Amino acid sequence: MVARLSRTILGAFRRWADIALRRREPVVTRRTRVPPTDAAANVGSLQGRHAPNVMLVASGSPPMFDKQAGGLRLHNLIRIFCEMDLQVVFASQRSRRFFARSAGSAKHQERYESLLHAAGVKRIVYGRKETEHLIRELGGELRWAFLSFPNVASQFIPPIRIHAPGATVMYDMVDFHSLRMSREASLRSDAALQAEAERMRLVELANARAADMTLAVSELERQELLSVDPNLVVEVIPNVFDLPIDARLQIDGRSGLLFVGGVRHSPNVDAVLWFVREIWPRILSQRREMVCRIAGSNLSAEIVALLKRPGVEVLGHVPDLTSLFASSRMSVAPLRYGAGVKGKVGQSMAYGLPVVTTEIGAEGMALEHDKHILIADEPEEFAAAVLRLATDDELWRRLQVNGRDFIAASQSMVAVRGKLRVVMNV
Numbered sequence: 409m410v411a412r413l414s415r416t417i418l419g420a421f422r423r424w425a426d427i428a429l430r431r432r433e434p435v436v437t438r439r440t441r442v443p444p445t446d447a448a449a450n451v452g453s454l455q456g457r458h459a460p461n462v463m464l465v466a467s468g469s470p471p472m473f474d475k476q477a478g479g480l481r482l483h484n485l486i487r488i489f490c491e492m493d494l495q496v497v498f499a500s501q502r503s504r505r506f507f508a509r510s511a512g513s514a515k516h517q518e519r520y521e522s523l524l525h526a527a528g529v530k531r532i533v534y535g536r537k538e539t540e541h542l543i544r545e546l547g548g549e550l551r552w553a554f555l556s557f558p559n560v561a562s563q564f565i566p567p568i569r570i571h572a573p574g575a576t577v578m579y580d581m582v583d584f585h586s587l588r589m590s591r592e593a594s595l596r597s598d599a600a601l602q603a604e605a606e607r608m609r610l611v612e613l614a615n616a617r618a619a620d621m622t623l624a625v626s627e628l629e630r631q632e633l634l635s636v637d638p639n640l641v642v643e644v645i646p647n648v649f650d651l652p653i654d655a656r657l658q659i660d661g662r663s664g665l666l667f668v669g670g671v672r673h674s675p676n677v678d679a680v681l682w683f684v685r686e687i688w689p690r691i692l693s694q695r696r697e698m699v700c701r702i703a704g705s706n707l708s709a710e711i712v713a714l715l716k717r718p719g720v721e722v723l724g725h726v727p728d729l730t731s732l733f734a735s736s737r738m739s740v741a742p743l744r745y746g747a748g749v750k751g752k753v754g755q756s757m758a759y760g761l762p763v764v765t766t767e768i769g770a771e772g773m774a775l776e777h778d779k780h781i782l783i784a785d786e787p788e789e790f791a792a793a794v795l796r797l798a799t800d801d802e803l804w805r806r807l808q809v810n811g812r813d814f815i816a817a818s819q820s821m822v823a824v825r826g827k828l829r830v831v832m833n834v
Contacts, residue, residue, distance in 0.1 A: 463489055463552040464568075464575075466499040466539065466560050469507045470520045470532065474727045475705040476670055477647070477751025478582050482556055483523075484648040488825045490528030492834060494552065497531040498524055499539040501560050507534065539564060544571045552832070556580040558608065561615040569618075579619035580645070583748025584629045586612055591745035591768075592674060609636075616640050621831070625748045626772025643831045646773075647749050648824040649758040651816050656734035657760045659804055664699035665794065666736040666761070668729060668752045670706055675746040677708065683742040683790075684714050690791035692719055695798060700740075703732060733759035737804075738797050741765035742790060749773055753781070754819055757811035762804055764793045773814075778803075780811045 465486055471479035489496050500507060504517070511517040521532055533542050543550065543564070550572035555561040561579045568575055589605035592598070613636055616622040623645045624630040630642045667683070669676035680702060691698055698719055702711065705725040714720045726732060733739075739756035741763060749772040756763050757780070763769075764782045777783040782797060784790040797804060817823060828834075 461494045461551055462546060462549050463494040463496050463554060464499060464543070464546070464550055465489065465496055465529075465554045465556070466501065466564050467556040468560060469500045469502050469510060470498065470517075470524060472511060472520060475725065476673075477755075478556075480649075480751055480755070481582070481647045483527075484650070484821060485554075485645075485824070485828075486524065486529065487527045488648070488821060488828060489554070491825065492829070494834075496529050497533070497542065497546075498529050499542060499564070500532070500534045501539070501563060502535065504534045536563065540567045540571075543567045547571055548574055550575040553577045554580060555615075555619070557582055558585055558611050558615055561619065562611055565615065565618050576621070577619040578621050578623055579615045580623045581612065581616075581625065581629070581633075583625055583746075584612070584632060585747065587629070587632060588675070588745065588747035591747070592678075595678075595745050613637065616642070623831075627774075628772045629748065645827060645831065646819050646824065647751055647754050648821060649754055649815055649819055651758050651812070651820045652730070655730075655759045657808065657812075659801055662735060662737045663697075664701055664736050666732055666739045666756075667700065667702045667704075667741070668732075668739065668755070669704045669741075675743050676704065677711065678744055679742045680711060680714070682744060682787075683740065684717055684720060686787040687742060687790050687794075688717065688720070690788060691794055694791075694795055698798070701732065701736070703729065729755075730759070733761045736761060738794065739763045740794065741769040743769040746771075754815055757781075758815045758819075760808050760812050762797060762807035762811060764790065764797060766790070773818075775811075775814065779806070780814050781807060 465482075467482055471483040471486070473480040473483035486496060486498070508514050508517045511520060524532060531542075533539055544567070550568070551574070553564070553568050553572070553575045555564055555577065558581070565577060568577060586605045586609035589601060589608055593601035593605055616633060617637065617640065620641065622633065622640060622642045624633060624642055625644070625646055627644050630644050633642050634640060667680060669679070684700070688700060699721060700719055701721045701723055702714070703723045703726045707722065707724055712722055715722050733756065739752065739761045741750055741753050743750065743766050746768050750765070750769050753763050753765055753769055753773070762781070764784065766785050767783060770781055770783050775781045775783075782793040784793045797807070
């Protein structure tokens with residue numbers, strides 16, 4: 409079945425590529441590995457033939473930046489694209505009605521849309537039909553197509569190749585979905601999920617081969633993808649954060665632990681339950697006054713039930729986390745599986761809040777234990793790290809300064825804008 413699916417996907421992309429090649433001049437080859445600088449130069453030579461700076465950004469829905477780490481990343485990337493004088497139009501794969509339900513109400517939908525327009529987005533369309541109509545309408549005017557998430561890319565690469573053959577397609581993986589799924593399957597010994605992970609791997613690989621450029625969120629995932637096909641053109645664009653200049657950085661008056669993450673996302677659910685069941689009792693046995701606050705959207709009954717545990721506060725969706733970052737002693741990210749670069753870790757560091765996490769939580773960021781962050785994988789070690797950070801003010805200040813400097817240098821708006829200009833040669 410997997411082999412049949414692979415042939416189907418790759419065969420479809422070859423047909424779409426044949427159509428595109430008959431209607432366009434060559435761009436960066438997807439079968440011959442090109443060094444990043446050469447790839448950027450080739451993309452840049454393509455851009456010179458088109459006057460308009462029109463970019464299509466497509467994702468599952470408008471980015472809900474205050475509910476999802478991926479949404480925050482996409483929202484900030486869109487802001488950067490607009491600052492680069494690109495004429496950005498946004499396409500939601502899902503319908504208006506679906507997005508209104510996801511956003512919570514028509515009022516919240518309008519808020520997310522208005523913030524996109526305020527950033528500089530010229531137009532927003534919804535659903536497959538509207539998106540394909542927009543692609544046909546733009547045609548040769550379309551210079552860039554930034555397609556975020558695997559299912560979005562697999563749906564919209566074909567019409568872009570047919571109707572806008574001069575556009576440079578950038579496939580944004582967001583994270584390596586099949587890797588995350590495979591890790592979860594291994595943790596749970598779930599053969600069905602492992603088979604689903606393999607199917608997703610084929611989709612991600614087909615997208616990477618069909619795009620002109622694939623964007624990985626870390627060097628680790630770039631190398632993981634290139635190990636499957638060394639001929640791909642893969643660049644690294646990390647998560648991106650505002651570095652608030654008015655963030656409260658003082659240590660006085662802080663207390664408690666903060667976990668941030670939408671709990672519809674299975675790695676977050678597993679992390680919260682594992683932490684409260686296996687780690688939290690060890691912490692309370694030493695510090696009865698400690699409090700753990702859980703902030704995240706889409707709470708399940710299982711998560712709400714954690715309110716019965718001593719010292720646990722379940723806050724639900726918090727639209728503005730500023731006050732929690734300013735008042736908490738530390739952030740915890742006890743992830744046991746996942747992929748990509750973890751938004752909750754980077755955002756906490758950007759606000760000057762030290763983090764205790766696992767190897768998975770720190771993955772892809774080149775963070776050093778005891779310099780930028782504390783890393784522990786076993787319950788007893790994780791509890792010990794939390795207790796250490798709760799009492800050692802010198803350690804707290806060191807992690808805060810080094811962590812914030814790390815984000816400023818690698819994942820701030822300024823740093824990522826510079827990286828995008830190099831990758832896109834604009």
